[in-house]
Amino acid sequence: MTMKFQIEALEELAALDAKLRDLTDRFTQDQKTLNDKKAAARSLEDRLTRGRQSLGEMEKARGDLVGELRQMSIQVERSREKLARCRTEREANAAQREVEELRKLYRDREIELEKLDGLIQQGRGEFDQVTEQHGAVSGDLGSSESDSISRIATSEEELARKQAERELLVQKIKPDLYRRYEMIRKRKGTALAWTRDGTCSACHIRLQPMLFQKLLRADEFGQCPSCNRILYYRPAAQPDGTQPEAEGQSESP
Numbered sequence: 001m002t003m004k005f006q007i008e009a010l011e012e013l014a015a016l017d018a019k020l021r022d023l024t025d026r027f028t029q030d031q032k033t034l035n036d037k038k039a040a041a042r043s044l045e046d047r048l049t050r051g052r053q054s055l056g057e058m059e060k061a062r063g064d065l066v067g068e069l070r071q072m073s074i075q076v077e078r079s080r081e082k083l084a085r086c087r088t089e090r091e092a093n094a095a096q097r098e099v100e101e102l103r104k105l106y107r108d109r110e111i112e113l114e115k116l117d118g119l120i121q122q123g124r125g126e127f128d129q130v131t132e133q134h135g136a137v138s139g140d141l142g143s144s145e146s147d148s149i150s151r152i153a154t155s156e157e158e159l160a161r162k163q164a165e166r167e168l169l170v171q172k173i174k175p176d177l178y179r180r181y182e183m184i185r186k187r188k189g190t191a192l193a194w195t196r197d198g199t200c201s202a203c204h205i206r207l208q209p210m211l212f213q214k215l216l217r218a219d220e221f222g223q224c225p226s227c228n229r230i231l232y233y234r235p236a237a238q239p240d241g242t243q244p245e246a247e248g249q250s251e252s253p
């Protein structure tokens with residue numbers, strides 16, 4: 001395994017890893033977007049269920065209250081009749097008190113009913129709002145869900161294909177070099193850097209002349225003293241004008 005061969009394999013691997021990272025990011029983002037939409041629809045559905053239940057309870061309470069009021073108005077009427085039939089002043093006073101007490105109770109129930117009507121109105125307004133929101137969210141979900149699912153499936157397939165490609169590529173790289181690459185990649189995101197004029201392509205620090213000379217000899221990889229990435233010397237642009245970075249992009253499927 002020559003140095004040139006190892007450099008080419010590592011460059012290819014670095015390009016592939018960059019693509020894998022983009023793919024994974026897109027895949028994760030697509031999945032998150034879809035899950036977020038689904039969660040939003042579900043939470044609105046929950047709110048609708050709760051709203052329906054609470055409106056039902058309030059309507060029932062209202063019905064009970066209206067029934068109670070009807071009963072009380074009959075009672076008030078009876079007390080009034082009783083008052084009209086009174087013979088003595090004492091009887092009249094007692095009947096009058098009863099009428100007043102009943103009226104007060106009646107009035108209290110009426111206030112309760114007004115409050116309840118206000119709450120029901122507010123509840124219905126909120127319910128309508130949530131219904132509208134839910135319609136918008138589930139409409140959006142309905143029109144985009146199948147697209148999202150197929151995009152996620154495509155990304156998943158592409159990820160699996162690239163992973164397989166990667167496994168083949170890794171076999172071309174010396175195990176200890178690959179271990180080093182992986183260790184740095186997991187810490188830094190990327191593991192490979194090169195130099196042409198004595199600076200590190202990743203962190204741009206100026207390398208010590210001794211290190212640069214060693215890299216120029218191209219018989220082993222170096223390590224950037226600042227970012228710790230694997231370093232090698234990369235000659236200037238190739239005769240056909242392509243930069244070596246572009247190599248990784250041109251592999252056939």
Ligand SMILES: [Zn+2]
Pocket residue numbers: 193200201202203204205224225226227228229
């Ligand atoms: Zn560096």
